[in-house]
Amino acid sequence: xxxxxxxxxxxxxxxxxxxxxLACYAIDSTNAxxxxxxxxxxxxxxxxxxxxxxxxxxxxxxxxxxYQVDDPKERHASPLAFYYLARAEHVNYLxxxxxxxxxxxxxxxxxxxxxxxxxxxxxxxxxxxxKQLMQSPVDCKVIDMGEINxxxxxxxxxxxxxxxxxxxxxxxxxxxxxxxxxxxxxxxxSGPGRVWGTPTDAGSPLNITGSNSASVFLAADGxxxxxxxxSSYKNGELYLSKMDAGNWGTPSVMxxxxxxxxxxxxxxPSACMxxxxxxxxxxxxxxxxMGGLDIYKSDMxxxxxxxxxxxxxxxxxxxxxxxxxxxxxxxxxxxFSSKGHNTMGGYDIFxxxxxxxxxxxxxxxxxxxxxxxxxxxxxxxADGKRGYYNTVRLGSMGERDIYEVEFNTPLPVQCVxxxxxxxxxxxGSPIPTDAKVTCTxxxxxxxxxxxxxxxxxxxxxxxPKLTYTIVVNAGGKQTNSYVFTPTMDSGYCTxxxxxxxxxxxxxxxxxxxxxxxSTPIIASKFNNDPYFVKYFxxxxxxxxxxxxxxxxxIRNIDSAAKNTKIVISIESSASxxxxxxxxxxxxxxxxxxxxxxxVLVKKVDNTGNIxxxxxxxxxxxxxxxxxxxxxxxxKFQYVKAYIREASDKDMAMPSESSTTPSGGGSSxxxxxxxxxxxxxxxxSKKENADNxxxxxxxxxxxxxxxxxxxxxxxxxxxxxxxxxxxxMAEQDTFRKKYNxxxxxxxxx
Numbered sequence: 001x002x003x004x005x006x007x008x009x010x011x012x013x014x015x016x017x018x019x020x021x022l023a024c025y026a027i028d029s030t031n032a033x034x035x036x037x038x039x040x041x042x043x044x045x046x047x048x049x050x051x052x053x054x055x056x057x058x059x060x061x062x063x064x065x066x067y068q069v070d071d072p073k074e075r076h077a078s079p080l081a082f083y084y085l086a087r088a089e090h091v092n093y094l095x096x097x098x099x100x101x102x103x104x105x106x107x108x109x110x111x112x113x114x115x116x117x118x119x120x121x122x123x124x125x126x127x128x129x130x131k132q133l134m135q136s137p138v139d140c141k142v143i144d145m146g147e148i149n150x151x152x153x154x155x156x157x158x159x160x161x162x163x164x165x166x167x168x169x170x171x172x173x174x175x176x177x178x179x180x181x182x183x184x185x186x187x188x189x190s191g192p193g194r195v196w197g198t199p200t201d202a203g204s205p206l207n208i209t210g211s212n213s214a215s216v217f218l219a220a221d222g223x224x225x226x227x228x229x230x231s232s233y234k235n236g237e238l239y240l241s242k243m244d245a246g247n248w249g250t251p252s253v254m255x256x257x258x259x260x261x262x263x264x265x266x267x268x269p270s271a272c273m274x275x276x277x278x279x280x281x282x283x284x285x286x287x288x289x290m291g292g293l294d295i296y297k298s299d300m301x302x303x304x305x306x307x308x309x310x311x312x313x314x315x316x317x318x319x320x321x322x323x324x325x326x327x328x329x330x331x332x333x334x335x336f337s338s339k340g341h342n343t344m345g346g347y348d349i350f351x352x353x354x355x356x357x358x359x360x361x362x363x364x365x366x367x368x369x370x371x372x373x374x375x376x377x378x379x380x381x382a383d384g385k386r387g388y389y390n391t392v393r394l395g396s397m398g399e400r401d402i403y404e405v406e407f408n409t410p411l412p413v414q415c416v417x418x419x420x421x422x423x424x425x426x427x428g429s430p431i432p433t434d435a436k437v438t439c440t441x442x443x444x445x446x447x448x449x450x451x452x453x454x455x456x457x458x459x460x461x462x463x464p465k466l467t468y469t470i471v472v473n474a475g476g477k478q479t480n481s482y483v484f485t486p487t488m489d490s491g492y493c494t495x496x497x498x499x500x501x502x503x504x505x506x507x508x509x510x511x512x513x514x515x516x517x518s519t520p521i522i523a524s525k526f527n528n529d530p531y532f533v534k535y536f537x538x539x540x541x542x543x544x545x546x547x548x549x550x551x552x553x554i555r556n557i558d559s560a561a562k563n564t565k566i567v568i569s570i571e572s573s574a575s576x577x578x579x580x581x582x583x584x585x586x587x588x589x590x591x592x593x594x595x596x597x598x599v600l601v602k603k604v605d606n607t608g609n610i611x612x613x614x615x616x617x618x619x620x621x622x623x624x625x626x627x628x629x630x631x632x633x634x635k636f637q638y639v640k641a642y643i644r645e646a647s648d649k650d651m652a653m654p655s656e657s658s659t660t661p662s663g664g665g666s667s668x669x670x671x672x673x674x675x676x677x678x679x680x681x682x683x684s685k686k687e688n689a690d691n692x693x694x695x696x697x698x699x700x701x702x703x704x705x706x707x708x709x710x711x712x713x714x715x716x717x718x719x720x721x722x723x724x725x726x727x728m729a730e731q732d733t734f735r736k737k738y739n740x741x742x743x744x745x746x747x748x
Contacts, residue, residue, distance in 0.1 A: 017041055019628040025055075026627070032062035036077035039084050046153070046399040047392050048630050049091045049373060051537040056085035060101075079108050086123065090345055091372045093134075093544060095127040102127070123345070129364075130344040130372060137551040138366035139408040143529075144401060145388075148188055148196055153399040155390035156215050156377045160222035161329060161418045161459050163381055164190050166388070167202065167225070168402055169214040183212040185227060205250045206241065217272040220329055220382075220418075221449045221459045226271050227251060238271055238282065245433040246453045258298050258306045269293070270324045270377070274331055275461060276445065279357055280306060281325040281334070291319035295336055297357055315361055316352065323347065324376045328384070329461060330414040331355050337376035338362070345372035349389060351411070368552070369405055382418050382461075384410035394535035397635070417486035419460040423451045423472060431456050435474035441466045462486055530571075531556050532641040535634060536592065538627065539581045543595040543639070545603060553641055554603050561609040565646040569613040570596050572640075575633035576623040586704045589616035592639045600641075611650050617702040676727035677706050678734060679717040679746045689714040699738070706746075717746065 018041040024034050036059035042052035059077035067078040086101035106120050148154065148168070156169040170186045185202040206227060207213045216238065217226040223243040229251065230236045238259055239251035259268060259282055271282035278300045283293045294317040298306040316322060318340030324347075326335045332355050337347040341362055348370040350362035364370060365378070371391060378389035387405040419439070423431045430453060437458050439447040444463065451458040451474075462468060464486045472480035532553040534543065544550070560566050572593035574585040582588040593614040604610065620636035627633070680696070680703055683689045693703045693716060707715045721727040727745045735743060 018045070022628040029058075031075050032059050032077040032081075033074045035059040036081045036084070039081070039088060043084060043087055043091075048537075048634075049088070049392075050394055051630060052084065052088040053092050053094075053537065054539060056081055056088050060085050079105070082108070083120070090123060090127055090130075093130070093372065095131045099124055099127050126343060126345040126372070129342040130367070133342075133344060133364060133367040133370070134551075136366070138369060139552070139555075140369065141406045141408075141552065142368055143404045143406065144397075145196065145404055148199060149397045149401040151398045154397075154402050155400040157388040157390065157402050158215050158218035158225075158379060159381070159388065160218060161220035161382050161461055162420050163194060163386070165218075165222055166190070166196065167215040167218055168199075170199070172398075183214045183228075185213050185215045202248075206248055212236065216270050217326075219273065219277070220275060220461050223450055224273075224277070225251075226254070226273070228269060236267065236269075238268055243450060243452075255306050258309050272326050274327050275329055276331070281312075281327065282309075283323040283325065283336075284309075290314065290317040292321035292339070293323045295322045295325050299357070312359065316359060321347070324378065326377075326379050328380050328411075328413050329382045330416050332414055333380070333411065334359050335365075335378045335380065336362075337374075337378070344370050346374040347376045349375050349378045353412070374400070380411060380413070382413075382416055384413040387411075394537075394634070415464050417462040417464050419458075419462055419470075419486075421451075421458050421460065423456040423458065423474065430454075432475040434476070435472070438471045438473070439468045440471070441468045530640040530642050532596075532639075534596075534639050536637040536639075537630075537634075538577060538637070539579055539588070540637075541588065541591040541595045543592075543599045545599060550599075554600075556643060557600070557604045557610070560643060561605065565609045565611075565651055567611045567613050567644050567646045567650050568597075568600065569615065569642040569644060570639060571615045571617070571642070572596070573617050573619045573636050573638050575620040575636040576618060577627050577633050578623065585618040586616065589618055590614070592616070596639050596641060609646075611646055613650075619702075676721045676724050677717045677719045677746050678721075678727060678731050679706070679715055679744050680734075680740075681716045681742070682713040683716070684713055686714060689716050692716050701738075715746070 018038065021034055021038045021041065024031070025038060028034070035055040039052040039056035039059060042055065043049050059081040062076055063079050063081055064076040065079060067076060068074045069078070082101050082105040086098040086105065089095075089098035089101065102120050102124050106117065109116050109120070111117075148166070150170060150172040152170060152172040154168060154170045154172070157166055158168070159166045166188045168186055168188075169183050171183055172186075184207045186199045187202045188196045188199040190196050201207065206225070208229065212228070212230045214228040215225065216228050219225070225241045225248070227239050227241065228236050229239050238254045240254050241251040242249050254271075259271070259280065266284060266286040268282055268284040268286075271280060273280055280298045280300070281295060282298075283295050285293050289311060295312045296309040297312060298309045301307050311317060316334075316336065318338065320338065320340035322336055322338045322340070324335075324337040327333070328335070332353060334352045334354065336350055336352075338350050339347055341348070341350060342364050344364075344367070349365040351365050352359040352362040354360050369375065369387075369389075371393060373392040375389060375391045378387055380387045385407055387407070388402060389405070390400045390402050392400055393403075421437065423435050423437075425431060431451060433453045435451040435453065435456075437449050437451060437460060439460050439462060441463075444466065447460050447462065449458050449460050460470075467483060467485045470480070470482045470484070471478055532550060545554075557566070557568065570593045572589045574589035574592070576585060579585060579588050582591060593616045597612050597614065600612075620633055681689070681692050683692070689705060696703050701718070703716050703718050705714050706717045719727065719730060721730065724745060724747070731743055731745055735741060
């Protein structure tokens with residue numbers, strides 16, 4: 001929420017300053033002060049902190065104690081460069097290096113500078129926490145939600161119980177006015193197989209022209225929403241909105257004496273309700289807390305009003321910020337984000353077991369869910385198998401992006417039955433707008449929910465093994481009554497019922513309810529998704545076994561290679577931004593692929609059942625002397641690992657092979673003796689060779705200069721095939737696809 005990020009304007013200003021200093025660096029890369037400032041500015045950004053590393057590495061080589069901060073002729077870096085180098089190493093998972101540089105800088109700090117010393121100790125603790133958490137990674141898969149995200153800031157996901165609707169906050173409208181980026185609520189609906197549709201603006205009345213609106217909480221039935229809006233309070237207030245006849249009602253401000261506390265300098269950026277709607281949890285930096293944002297709770301009284309707010313205490317809150325509370329659908333787990341406890345750095349997501357407003361000691365949700373940067377707004381689905389949250393990672397489309405987490409071992413929630421029902425008239429006519437469904441059982445408060453008048457859909461959260469009476473009232477009268485008992489194994493979203501006027505459809509409701517196939521996760525069920533993705537800053541190619549998703553990749557490879565012969569296909573990419581370190585972008589892309597292969601060869605078992613396939617390439621828009629636009633080129637600086645079952649042909653190849661299919665992939669600029677490449681052309685002038693490469697680049701075919709003839713001709717081609725017959729077959733495919741004849745096979 002904007003109220004939780006008051007320095008957003010300062011950050012955007014630093015982006016502008018960054019472009020200026022990057023231009024200075026392009027003129028003179030030997031100026032240590034410029035490198036130092038660039039590193040600090042990258043660390044001030046939301047999504048490019050990791051890019052600070054090479055600049056601060058250069059800065060610490062030329063520091064001086066009497067650094068002149070205001071002198072434009074200053075070429076040395078401040079001793080603070082050691083601190084910022086450590087910060088950059090921390091965010092790049094180089095924890096041991098970071099600890100060393102934090103301690104080096106600590107020796108330079110005066111003993112009476114207590115705040116600085118405490119800050120150093122905090123970051124050293126974050127590094128140690130990161131090392132410990134990464135030794136026992138969580139068995140899960142973290143997945144970018146693709147089209148949900150944009151090149152802008154996307155965060156704060158909330159969803160209903162059957163995961164058919166996802167609301168979130170986005171700045172994709174990017175209205176720049178008074179130094180704040182405008183927030184709006186967006187929504188996406190899922191189709192068969194949980195395929196999320198193109199997001200749309202939630203519109204009025206949730207979004208208000210000229211104001212900020214952000215999603216905070218959505219009730220399980222999708223009928224109640226808490227959102228955050230700008231108001232007379234500097235940092236905004238929390239509002240409540242309810243569905244009325246299928247449309248959102250006008251949001252009303254929540255109790256200003258309990259939730260939106262005064263003074264105006266305090267703010268309350270996030271909140272959630274317990275599953276029964278009787279307890280409200282919210283974060284606030286109001287006076288009397290334990291430090292920064294704390295999490296509070298308020299219970300609803302018999303009069304329907306919220307009671308006095310109570311701080312959750314030292315088991316949950318720390319001297320740092322705690323934010324983004326969420327209670328699981330069964331009421332047994334509290335999730336929140338914290339910059340305290342044993343965080344890896346920034347906000348980490350924590351889980352506390354308990355219920356009824358009493359919670360145990362929090363547990364870090366673990367790596368690779370949490371990162372050294374900010375991870376927050378976590379929500380869990382009904383069966384504990386999936387979570388959704390926003391995080392900042394290399395390769396993100398925008399600033400914050402929304403990710404899904406698939407847990408191979410579900411989180412410990414108790415079984416609930418989600419009744420996914422529809423009200424229908426037999427003649428297809430619309431149902432009454434006042435249609436309500438009431439589910440009653442002994443000893444439990446009734447569950448009352450409304451039906452969407454357009455689709456007829458309703459959602460009710462029930463307890464297994466209890467006998468319920470379901471009564472449907474519509475048009476001022478009772479239309480249906482049905483008694484049933486959900487069993488313990490009815491699970492999540494399998495209680496499908498269609499209530500028609502006059503009869504109830506049981507059993508197979510395929511034509512009414514969308515299918516929910518399970519998503520293959522393990523490598524033995526090979527899919528088309530990469531099992532490992534890493535994005536790089538400029539001129540970087542390092543791969544570490546501590547990288548996110550790397551432990552999961554190793555487990556998948558070892559599991560698959562025990563009984564199956566596999567190919568690990570490594571796709572690597574360099575952007576078009578020139579590299580002086582590697583000479584050419586092709587070499588940089590190849591270095592990234594080789595770096596991942598090197599680490600994998602060291603770590604995996606059963607290498608006799610594994611073949612490697614390297615596919616380096618250069619991608620992205622043509623370079624326009626704008627390296628400062630990291631968001632433009634960053635998405636094309638990556639390495640990805642895929643796993644597929646090997647054919648006999650694959651296994652006949654050496655274990656270090658590199659191939660390029662026609663119409664995609666990449667060239668292999670380092671062909672081995674005895675291999676064959678396909679030549680597409682040869683030219684005496686380099687510019688003509690570059691023109692041919694550019695021509696095919698537009699067709700997603702990545703050619704490169706594979707050599708020069710005795711007469712100095714530039715030979716343009718691709719591929720590294722182990723036999724002439726294989727190369728000839730590929731050449732035939734290439735000729736037919738692109739209607740060319742003047743190609744030939746060349747022995748390397």
